Amino acid sequence: MNNTDNFKGYKEDVIKVLKKFNARVWSDIEIETNKGTFTGVVLPRSETAPDGYLVVKLITGYNIGIDVNNIINMKETGFKEAHYKIPESEFPVDENKPNVTLLGTGGTIASRLDYRTGAVIPAFSPGELYGAVPELADLANLKTIKLFGVFSENMGPEQWITTAKAIGDEVRNGVAGIVIGHGTDTMHHTAGILSFMVQNSPVPIIMVGSQRSSDRPSSDAAFNLRCAVYSAAHGDIAEVLVCMFGPTSEKYNLLHRGTRVRKMHSSTRNTFRTIGDLPVAMVDPEKLTPIKTDYKKRRKDKDIKIDTEYNDRVAMVYYYPDMKPDIIDSLIDNGYKGIIIAGTGLGHVNKPLYPALKRAKEKGISVFMTVQTLWGFAQMYVYDTGRDLMELGVVPAGNMLPEVAYVKLGWVLGHTTDRDKVVEMMLKPVAGEITEREPENGYLIFQGGTPEISEFLKKNFR
Amino acid sequence: MSKNIDFNDLKFYQKIGFMSGLEVHQQLKTEKKLFCHCPIEYLHNEPDARILRHMRPTLSEMGTYDGTALMEFKTKKNVIYNLFTKVNCTYEMDDTPPFLINTEALEIAVEICLLFNCAVVDEIHVARKQYLDGSIPTGFQRTLIIGLQGWMPYKDRKIRIRQISLEEDSCREISDIGHTINFKGDRLGIPLVEIVTEPDMKTPIEVMEVADLIGTILRKSGRVRSGIGATRKDVNVGVPEGTRIEIKGVSKLKYIPALTHYEALRQTKLLELKKELQIRGINKDTFKSMIRNLTPAMKKNKTNSLYFKNALKEKLEVKAILLKGLGGLLNKELQPNFTFSDEISGRIRVIACLDNLPNIIHTDMPSEKHLVPDAELDEIKKLFGFETPDVIVFTWGENADVETALNEVKLRIIDAMDGVPSETRQAFPDGHTDFERILPGPERMYPDTDHPAQQISKELLDKIKKNIKNTYNELHELYLKKLKVPEKLIKPFVLSSREPLIRKLLNSKTEPSLINEILFNTFTYLKRCRLNPDNIQDTELELLFESIRTGEINTSEVKQILKDALQSNIKLSEILNKLESPVEFKQVKPEMDKILKESKEKKLSLLYKLLREKYPDKRLPIKEINEYLNSKAGK
Numbered sequence A: 001m002n003n004t005d006n007f008k009g010y011k012e013d014v015i016k017v018l019k020k021f022n023a024r025v026w027s028d029i030e031i032e033t034n035k036g037t038f039t040g041v042v043l044p045r046s047e048t049a050p051d052g053y054l055v056v057k058l059i060t061g062y063n064i065g066i067d068v069n070n071i072i073n074m075k076e077t078g079f080k081e082a083h084y085k086i087p088e089s090e091f092p093v094d095e096n097k098p099n100v101t102l103l104g105t106g107g108t109i110a111s112r113l114d115y116r117t118g119a120v121i122p123a124f125s126p127g128e129l130y131g132a133v134p135e136l137a138d139l140a141n142l143k144t145i146k147l148f149g150v151f152s153e154n155m156g157p158e159q160w161i162t163t164a165k166a167i168g169d170e171v172r173n174g175v176a177g178i179v180i181g182h183g184t185d186t187m188h189h190t191a192g193i194l195s196f197m198v199q200n201s202p203v204p205i206i207m208v209g210s211q212r213s214s215d216r217p218s219s220d221a222a223f224n225l226r227c228a229v230y231s232a233a234h235g236d237i238a239e240v241l242v243c244m245f246g247p248t249s250e251k252y253n254l255l256h257r258g259t260r261v262r263k264m265h266s267s268t269r270n271t272f273r274t275i276g277d278l279p280v281a282m283v284d285p286e287k288l289t290p291i292k293t294d295y296k297k298r299r300k301d302k303d304i305k306i307d308t309e310y311n312d313r314v315a316m317v318y319y320y321p322d323m324k325p326d327i328i329d330s331l332i333d334n335g336y337k338g339i340i341i342a343g344t345g346l347g348h349v350n351k352p353l354y355p356a357l358k359r360a361k362e363k364g365i366s367v368f369m370t371v372q373t374l375w376g377f378a379q380m381y382v383y384d385t386g387r388d389l390m391e392l393g394v395v396p397a398g399n400m401l402p403e404v405a406y407v408k409l410g411w412v413l414g415h416t417t418d419r420d421k422v423v424e425m426m427l428k429p430v431a432g433e434i435t436e437r438e439p440e441n442g443y444l445i446f447q448g449g450t451p452e453i454s455e456f457l458k459k460n461f462r
Numbered sequence B: 001m002s003k004n005i006d007f008n009d010l011k012f013y014q015k016i017g018f019m020s021g022l023e024v025h026q027q028l029k030t031e032k033k034l035f036c037h038c039p040i041e042y043l044h045n046e047p048d049a050r051i052l053r054h055m056r057p058t059l060s061e062m063g064t065y066d067g068t069a070l071m072e073f074k075t076k077k078n079v080i081y082n083l084f085t086k087v088n089c090t091y092e093m094d095d096t097p098p099f100l101i102n103t104e105a106l107e108i109a110v111e112i113c114l115l116f117n118c119a120v121v122d123e124i125h126v127a128r129k130q131y132l133d134g135s136i137p138t139g140f141q142r143t144l145i146i147g148l149q150g151w152m153p154y155k156d157r158k159i160r161i162r163q164i165s166l167e168e169d170s171c172r173e174i175s176d177i178g179h180t181i182n183f184k185g186d187r188l189g190i191p192l193v194e195i196v197t198e199p200d201m202k203t204p205i206e207v208m209e210v211a212d213l214i215g216t217i218l219r220k221s222g223r224v225r226s227g228i229g230a231t232r233k234d235v236n237v238g239v240p241e242g243t244r245i246e247i248k249g250v251s252k253l254k255y256i257p258a259l260t261h262y263e264a265l266r267q268t269k270l271l272e273l274k275k276e277l278q279i280r281g282i283n284k285d286t287f288k289s290m291i292r293n294l295t296p297a298m299k300k301n302k303t304n305s306l307y308f309k310n311a312l313k314e315k316l317e318v319k320a321i322l323l324k325g326l327g328g329l330l331n332k333e334l335q336p337n338f339t340f341s342d343e344i345s346g347r348i349r350v351i352a353c354l355d356n357l358p359n360i361i362h363t364d365m366p367s368e369k370h371l372v373p374d375a376e377l378d379e380i381k382k383l384f385g386f387e388t389p390d391v392i393v394f395t396w397g398e399n400a401d402v403e404t405a406l407n408e409v410k411l412r413i414i415d416a417m418d419g420v421p422s423e424t425r426q427a428f429p430d431g432h433t434d435f436e437r438i439l440p441g442p443e444r445m446y447p448d449t450d451h452p453a454q455q456i457s458k459e460l461l462d463k464i465k466k467n468i469k470n471t472y473n474e475l476h477e478l479y480l481k482k483l484k485v486p487e488k489l490i491k492p493f494v495l496s497s498r499e500p501l502i503r504k505l506l507n508s509k510t511e512p513s514l515i516n517e518i519l520f521n522t523f524t525y526l527k528r529c530r531l532n533p534d535n536i537q538d539t540e541l542e543l544l545f546e547s548i549r550t551g552e553i554n555t556s557e558v559k560q561i562l563k564d565a566l567q568s569n570i571k572l573s574e575i576l577n578k579l580e581s582p583v584e585f586k587q588v589k590p591e592m593d594k595i596l597k598e599s600k601e602k603k604l605s606l607l608y609k610l611l612r613e614k615y616p617d618k619r620l621p622i623k624e625i626n627e628y629l630n631s632k633a634g635k
């Protein structure tokens, strides 16, 4: 063990004291301070926490921080380094059950606690997952592939492409379905791009994550994972879908189409909503109930098409009043090939941007308009502004969600930079990213406090 | 059931090795909750929303689930939270991470730590304490140690305080029927401190007294909530070779002696049972049991046993377990009218969700209790190959629950081989306790990753220290040693809202008994007359005591004077001022003699009342009257 490991996370002041008394991280320690004598285990410290305090786990299980200036003496009475590893138990294989592959991209779906130190250890291999969520064995045979371990905000084209290719490989190997473990923050971006990069899949491709980490009894992780594995193994919907809580109550999950789904709350369990349409289905660990009928059905063949061409010179601009044209100009000057604007209302921006947009058109940059209201269509022929903008080459992208338009434009530009071709590909729906109609119940943000909604909430689980 | 027991018999409790400590939970008087910005209020209207959740055990150290936890999970509970728009936000729903800790609550907690002479920690770390019972939607309670290693004076010694932590309160339980438990969200998140003592109390009475004292110190601080449920006590009891048992939810102080006494007794009885099992040669290796499903046979042969018949009618399963060689032991009385079999039944009620009692019957019960006809019982015994001293335990319910229940019977017998299993027990007013849940250990604690560590600066500590005045312990010391107030009056005096006045009166040599008579007894009387003496200002009362001291009025007149003042709404000082020119004694004497002769009741107060009616605004010659009366009494 090297020296830095001995003082994990600690800085100068504390390291000095630890060295003085021959103590280190993971020491069983007796600490005499001018406030009393305490016994416990020295824990590592968070790198971002200030210097000067030693973190000790007391035998009662509580952690406290001790100001090193108060320490009179320390005595190491034992030492046991923590090994953050989950003992594996073999995932049972049943020939009668479908095979599902779980692709890991990062984030923890399942985990366990290290009680000596209180650390949370992720579980990922089938054996570890079986230990954490044994019910999975009732649903399918599970194989896991760890593609990478990144936080969801660090997902990008490189990871998208790797994931798409891995899906292709697994499907050609004959799996009954794919589950992708993913952090929730950018899950809808990844769901969007996979809907374009992975086409004609004969099996379900289910994205899943958790909003409450799995080290807590109230976690949504196990239920999400069970619903996802059920959908992948037994579901009939061969599309890229996001599988997360429907209501905040643990009643059922919704399967959202990858191009219509969006994370809508920073923390609730039921944060994922289908925008401008209906979710494809409801699912629980025992059954799947379709809501829509127009989905692509599971097939017996392995004719999947993986198309990962991508051009990352694409940007998204969220319009705000008084936006200056230099925002657009800088994108042009930096060689961007495509811009998605999230405009106000039906798809508008202010007049001062016009010259910059005109310049973009002249440079052959593809500019598309989406709406920052998220619900509804960009309909630019209604007002003069919209008509002016179309004149300047800004193309309304229907009811494509801004994030979906952004990843699709990158994918389209990977295939062609010919502006007419780009427009044609962008506006031709591949996986439901533009719909012809928004059903009457496609927009539902109910307002709390109104009598009818109060009544509804009293009678139903949220 | 607790009559004729001396709960303060030190010798007896030393002999059985009685050990007891307390955990006092006290809500703090803050404007908002601990980790969110919701206001604090108990609501009684219909809830505005409901959510359904399930709690899932987390993996243990070895990467497996603890057997009991998994069992609890299999017979899983639907946990329903009833929420209120007014006092619940998405934090309590466990749908939003916690906000930074409420500084008002933190400062009160530090103050309380100082009151109990604790070392305040230099840096606080929020921990999560797991609860699988659903009482907190996250599945854990956020809790943080504020103080360690304190003490409080009691009798002539110190009771050690192990620790004081600041926690968020849990939900109130509304109902727990079968597989559905309902909670109410209003109490959730209210800041509270948990004060844990060392097991320093030597008798049940001491436990009660220390609990009372802790409550008194807290109340005197003025920083805590009062009312139903604002203070909740858990009592820990153990005997040598027994274990620390946590008795939860002791609602009244007076229940403590019986509860702690009978818990200590239960542990000694369980240790006897352990010995008996050893004598019978039953241990983990030799213990044999056998489970049979009796449902098909009973359906075929038409059972005549009431419980089984009803169970079959409701399409439930009837199963039984034979416990080899355990005959007679289920009837062992652990507490008055509470047998080992009742203990097993309590555990099944909780863990297997079989809450219609009786949930088990067994062959050692008298037939009027198990209600299985002899012939039928013989058949079953034959089926099991029953030999004396075996015993068969029956249970009925949904298949999964019955499986859990029978397994639980087995587990409880295995536990009995070790003596006293660690568990928390629910308190009942009559002194007996019943199983609540397996006692979780320190391994249920882990750090809350949602909070940064927070330093408690010396400046903050000094500021809080400076603001602490007139603590209960200080005043207790002052009243006892310097002001010579009898012990039993100290608590009411110190806790009184008129404590500053009382101290002033005592300093000017007023008798404690007189203060008690007027400010407590007389005030209580006045309140019973639907008057409000609390409205009288301290300065007015000071004048009243002054008038008594100078002899302008007699103690026995006070009640009437106060009543007059309150009823007429005339200021006390005005009434007292009116008593100007004194009546001469020789003027009063004939009147007195007349009154004394007429009235058979020679009550002093009556005498003064009549004299006062005669001379409504004169000062009476109290000294002479008293001397005269004394001389008459002397004869």
Ligand SMILES: [Zn+2]
Pocket (backbone or CB within 6 Å): B033, B036, B037, B038, B087, B088, B089, B090, B091, B092, B189
């Ligand atoms: Zn709140």
